[in-house]
Amino acid sequence: xxxxxxxxxxxxxxxxxxxxxxxxxxxxxxxxxxxxxxxxxxxxxxxxxxxxxxxxxxxxxxxxxxxxxxxxxxxxxxxxxxxxxxxxxxxxxxxxxxxxxxxxxxxxxxxxxxxxxxxxxxxxxxxxxxxxxxxxxxxxxxxxxxxxxxxxxxxxxxxxxxxxxxxxxxxxxxxxxxxxxxxxxxxxxxxxxxxxxxxxxxxxxxxxxxxxxxxxxxxxxxxxxxxxxxxxxxxxxxxxxxxxxxxxxxxxxxxxxxxxxxxxxxxxxxxxxxxxxxxxxxxxxxxxxxxxxxxxxxxxxxxxxxxxxxxxxxxxxxxxxxxxxxxxxxxxxxxxxxxxxxxxxxxxxx
Amino acid sequence: xxxxxxxxxxxxxxxxxxxxxxxxxxxxxxxxxxxxxxxxxxxxxxxxxxxxxxxxxxxxxxxxxxxxxxxxxxxxxxxxxxxxxxxxxxxxxxxx
Numbered sequence: 001x002x003x004x005x006x007x008x009x010x011x012x013x014x015x016x017x018x019x020x021x022x023x024x025x026x027x028x029x030x031x032x033x034x035x036x037x038x039x040x041x042x043x044x045x046x047x048x049x050x051x052x053x054x055x056x057x058x059x060x061x062x063x064x065x066x067x068x069x070x071x072x073x074x075x076x077x078x079x080x081x082x083x084x085x086x087x088x089x090x091x092x093x094x095x096x097x098x099x100x101x102x103x104x105x106x107x108x109x110x111x112x113x114x115x116x117x118x119x120x121x122x123x124x125x126x127x128x129x130x131x132x133x134x135x136x137x138x139x140x141x142x143x144x145x146x147x148x149x150x151x152x153x154x155x156x157x158x159x160x161x162x163x164x165x166x167x168x169x170x171x172x173x174x175x176x177x178x179x180x181x182x183x184x185x186x187x188x189x190x191x192x193x194x195x196x197x198x199x200x201x202x203x204x205x206x207x208x209x210x211x212x213x214x215x216x217x218x219x220x221x222x223x224x225x226x227x228x229x230x231x232x233x234x235x236x237x238x239x240x241x242x243x244x245x246x247x248x249x250x251x252x253x254x255x256x257x258x259x260x261x262x263x264x265x266x267x268x269x270x271x272x273x274x275x276x277x278x279x280x281x282x283x284x285x286x287x288x289x290x291x292x293x294x295x296x297x298x299x300x301x302x303x304x305x306x307x308x309x310x311x312x313x314x315x316x317x318x319x320x321x322x323x324x325x326x327x328x329x330x331x332x333x334x335x336x337x338x339x340x341x342x343x344x345x346x347x348x349x350x
Numbered sequence: 351x352x353x354x355x356x357x358x359x360x361x362x363x364x365x366x367x368x369x370x371x372x373x374x375x376x377x378x379x380x381x382x383x384x385x386x387x388x389x390x391x392x393x394x395x396x397x398x399x400x401x402x403x404x405x406x407x408x409x410x411x412x413x414x415x416x417x418x419x420x421x422x423x424x425x426x427x428x429x430x431x432x433x434x435x436x437x438x439x440x441x442x443x444x445x446x
Contacts, residue, residue, distance in 0.1 A: 034402065038385075042406045158405070232425035235409050239422050275413045 002185040003252045009130040010175035012139075013072055013343045016168045016300060016307040017064040018049040020348040028161045030154075030219070039161060044270025048164030048295030050149050055349065057088045058096045060167025060300075061143035062103055063349055068169045069104065071343065074139070076105050081132050081140035082112040085121035085299045087328070088147040089114060092201075100143060118146065118195070119266045119327025120185075121299030123335050126170070126323075127183045133174050142170040146298035151197055153222035155213060159229050162269075164295030168303035181337040182253035184245060191330035194233040198224040234327065238272045242326050243279040249322065249334040257282065260336070261319040262310060266326055267291035267301040299325070306339075307346040314340040372438045379434065382414050383407060393435040415441060 024047050026036050040046055051060070061084065069076060082104070084097035097112035106112075111132075117124050125142045133140050145167035152159040198204055199211060204224070211223040222228065242265070250257055257280060265273050267290055277287050288309035290301065297304055302323050306314060313319055318340045326332035376391045386402050397403065397411070408428055415437070416422050421444045423437075431437045 035404070038404065038406050042410060230425075231405060232408065232412075232428075235412065236422060236424055239413070239416055271409060271413050275416060278417050 003183065003249075004127075005180040005182050005253075006127070006130040006134050007180040008174060008176055008178050009133055009181065010173050010178040011337070011339050011342060012171040012173050013068050014168065014170045014303045014306055015064040015068040015071075015344065016166060016304045016346045017060040017067075017349050018164070018166045018294060018297075018304070018346065019051040019055060019060070020350055021050050021052065022047050023050050025161055030157055031161070035157075042269070042271050043162065044289065044291045045162065045295045046292050048161075048293075049166065051147050051165040051349075055147070055165075056090055057086050057145045057147040057165065057167050058084070058090050058100055058143075060147075060165065060349055061086075061145050061169060062100060062167075063347060064167050065100070065104055065141055065143055065169035067345065067347055068171055071345070072171070074171065077107050078139045079104075079106050079110055079141055080137035081129060082106060082110055083115060083125050083129050083140070083142050084112075085115045085117055085125040085142065085144040086146050087116055087118050087121075087298070088150060097143070104141075117329070117331060118298045119268060119296075119301070120325035120329065120331040120333040122168075122302045123183070123323055123325045123333035124185060124331070125299070126172075126181070126335060127185060127333070129172055130181060133172055137174065139171065139173045142172065144168050144170070144303065145300035148227070148296070148298055151225075151227040153213060153226040155221035156226065157219040158231055159222075159227050162229075162296050163227075164297045166294060166297035166300035166304050168300045168307075170303055179338050180253075181335050182249060182255075183333070183335050184249035184252060185333040186241070186245060186331065188237075188330045191233065191237060193228075194230045194237065194330060195227070195328040197227050200225055235269070235272060237330055238268065238326055239275055239279075241332055242272070242324060243276045245332055246276070246280065246322060246324055246334055249336055253336045255320075255336060259320060260286070260322045261313070263287050263322045263324065264302050264305050264310070265324045267294070267305060268296050268327060298327075301325075304346065307344040311344055311346075314342060314344055316341050371442075372435065375438050375441070376434060378414055378418055379411070382410055391434055393438070394433050396432055397434065397437070398432070411437075419445065421445060 101112040148163035290305040
């Protein structure tokens, strides 16, 4: 059972970076006016940020990390670990974290590696990085995000208007007086087909299985090189597992839901988060939101929500937060922690 | 009181109870889908034949049922339920 507590780790700062290009849901030409209104009502997405052709997720994470290290005047020699959490790496190989180690001017004795996770990735990344720091390292950078818009088909109404691009950088350090973080991590590979890009890796290499777009149902036309999303399965999974696992995490931490200042949920769909909130019988203002302006930004959604919707609170006082990521895998993860006051910032990539 | 009622009267009471419950479900659906509804919903109304019905409404309906009845319908169950009555029966069965 992957439930564990890690103490003596401090989150020092969180920066996010988004492309400057804004695309409104109402600009999607395949939606009728009615479909657009219904989509906005259900998902909450009114606008999202979309990276240009040449801009990658690692570029967004690099800018977030570079600004963070500069603003906080961090000695780069002190960064012992860099983890890049993403499903849109720069290359098939080498790992993008290693490229970022060099670009950020980090030491060669800094360990760097990628974690291939999406919506649950930020919490998973925090758990791995915290464990490593607890073993005697000084500081670590968690870079998390995705350029999801590269993998969606314009002709697929179930994916194209959902995703936005974003990167993030979180600085963690060993700190003798920090209170424990309580983690609760899950996986269920039986749901692998619920969110999948079938072609392009070892099972079906891109060059031998290049695929034409075909219509799966009205409004859903894509190739197998594109992201496929079974919205109903994902929705059912989230309603079944998220509230239950948050409760389990709180029980493990021997904490009541009333002691949590904010529940920062992955921003997949407003209807999912509203349903989780209603199940938990909590007020709307306990669940900050960023999906309205940024869409589903995969593993960057939790740090991006903290940098935008919780900026005033987290910069001025310590907060008790429950972070919850869930999605592709299927994979879901929660952590209860204390954070703040810390600097946070959301930067536009010009 | 129950033991002095005949079998027929008892089933009538159960029937009335059923109608009242299904009316509650109908009310919830009508409020949620006020943008779609052109007229009143009936137990035998076919959900997918409502003009403008889409996969988004299916998600909204699953969320509504989960919220009001604490029953999480699968995509398969919803697919097999053609009418409001069918949906009501799935909920009743799952609640039993």
